Amino acid sequence: MTHLPATAYGLVLSLRPLLGAEAAAEAPGCGAEPGDLEQAVWLRLLERLHTDGPPADPPDWLRRAVRAEAR
Template sequence: MTLLDHVPAAPAEGARDRAREVVHALHALIRAEAGAEAQAAGIEAADLEQAVWLRLLERRPGPEVPADPARWVRTAVRAEARVARRRSRRERAYTAGEPPDDWAGCPERIVVGADERRALRTAVGRLPGRCPRLLEAMLAAHDPTYREIAGELGMSQGSLGPMRSRCLGCLRRMLAAEVVAPELRGKER
């Protein structure tokens, strides 16, 4: 889509000729200024150029060559570059591989975390013997020491480490059995 596509159809030839004149007069200047400012603004030169053309189209009473084209283009390009820099400071690109910096306070993360903790506590509750009580004590919100856990469970502090290791191994095996293995695809069969 070009600048000519946005010209009103009523006064056809006069408006189109005027628009061609504007495009011809400003094209090289806008391209050069946008190319010079784009990298510092953190925006593609073509995007900056397009924003300036839109700014020209939004002028009233229509697309005309400004009185001082070089000054108008410099001013418009720099204004659009400032807008782009402000936008880049406020907006953050989302990448699917890594969570954003403020992911911890995100409502979705809070819900996912609650679901994960609920699933973990349910799995811990299904463990045999004294494992549920030991792991629940270790998962306590107040982060107790081994001495406090040993006192609460009535066992020696030295046996907590080996028992914890056995319980976590049991939990790991139980959860691995519940997770469905992915199907083989392609040449793996």
């Protein structure tokens, strides 16, 4: 059972593989653990869904969010 609306849950499921790949690629360059980057980006996404709704281009938003967290 999930507490997220169906569309948010689907968004999370669809972005999971991309987030894992992006976090794994960015982590070595910034000295962070991939899981820490993933957790920070999931939090950003949930905050955004609450305030602004889903991003217009979720994969692009996710890539930019991972890079921002890696800085």
